[in-house]
Amino acid sequence: MDTGDWRYAVGLVVNLAFVFCEFGAGLIADSTALLADAGHNLSDVLGLAMAGGAAWLARRGAHGAAGGRRTYGFGKATVLAALGNALLLIFACGAIAFEAVRRFAEPAPVGSGVIMTVAAIGFFINLGTALLFMKSQHDLNARGAYLHMMADAGVSLGVVAAGGLIMLTGWSLVDPIVSLVIVAVILWSTWGLLKDSVNLAMDGAPADVDVAKLEKALLGLAGVRAVHDLHVWGLSTTETALTAHLVHDREDGVALLMEAQALAKRHSIRHTTLQLESEALPDCPGC
Structure with a gap:
């Protein structure tokens, strides 16, 4: 098993x-908060399965198959998994909020x-699982798993x-009130993940x-007179690609290419x- 796979397997x-x-x-205690926490945990189980499967697919086809249709491999699967995780969290929040509001009208x-015993166990399980992904937050997919588990730890x-509070006061409405507060916290933490994964x-x-800044750095290379058709995008949650045309007046084009590639690597682009274009040549629209 790959060193990245065991974290997903253990958490799952x-x-x-x-x-x-x-x-x-939750059924025994008749607790909305506990049932909501179970539902949220279930969304995390599905999220971990998606994230782990996507990470495996990305490694399996990291460079694409020669002559195949997916020449970039399956790296984009990690992006789709991160997006799916964010949407699952939002769906879980909707379910929790709906049930909590219903309990205001029908307190029990x-x-x-x-509630306290089971939720305390859940807190330590979720926190421990989150810590497995804490050092890999540069990977949006692993970050999604981390946020899932930290959110669940907060819920618990x-x-x-x-x-x-219910034990001390006997006020059962504390149950749905806390559920709604937790929903707000989860939505706040999910927004960044959703925005990045959609992007x-x-x-x-x-x-x-x-x-x-990258374009300015490329223009700063010796002999580079212009940069156009610059495109930067994510191949996966950990890999970034760049394409660009460099207009230059140097004779050592190979050296310029090496300098530009080294510059891209310093910006975490592998x-x-x-494409090099000589300044002496006429413009070539569409080249």
């Missing part, structure tokens, strides 16, 4: 087992002791707090690449396609 197995336990406990007593912690899905430049 542990969280799937906990989902079944938490769902059963809940088992606070069961909120449920523990709700159980404690990459539409072949936008990754957030960590300043295209204007896949570059550069």
Whole structure:
């Protein structure tokens, strides 16, 4: 198994087992917050499965097959998985909010002791799973998994707090109130992931690449007189590609190519396609 796969596998197995336990406990305790947490955990299990599968696909076809239809491989699968994770979180938030609002109209007593115990276990499981991905947040796909698990840890912690307040006050409306607060926190944390994944899905430049700064740096290379048709986009959540035309007046074109490629690597771009155009040649629209 690849070193990246085991994190997804561990998170998937542990969280799937906990989902079944938490769902059963939620039914026993009649807790909206606990059932909502179980549903949110289930979305994370699906998210981890998507993220792990996408990461495997990206490695399997990292360079594409010669003569194949997907010449860039399956790297884009990681972007689609990150987008799917964000949408799953938003869907889970909608389900939690709907059930919480319904409980305001139909309040019911809940088992606070069961809520606190199960949610506390869930907190440590989610936090431990999140820590597996903490060092890989440069990868948008792994970042999605990390945000999923940290959000779930926050949900579980909120449920523990709700159980404690219910135990102390006997006020069952604490259950849906805490659920709505948690929804707001999750939506706030998901917005950045959704925005970045949509940007990459539409072949936008990754957030960590300043295209204007990159163009200025290319123009700063010795002999480069103009840069046009500059395109930067994400091949995956970890790989970035660049294409550009460089108009120059140098005689050592090979050296210029090497300098430009080295410059691109300093901007975290590993896949570059550069076309050199002599300043002495007439303009060639569409070249």
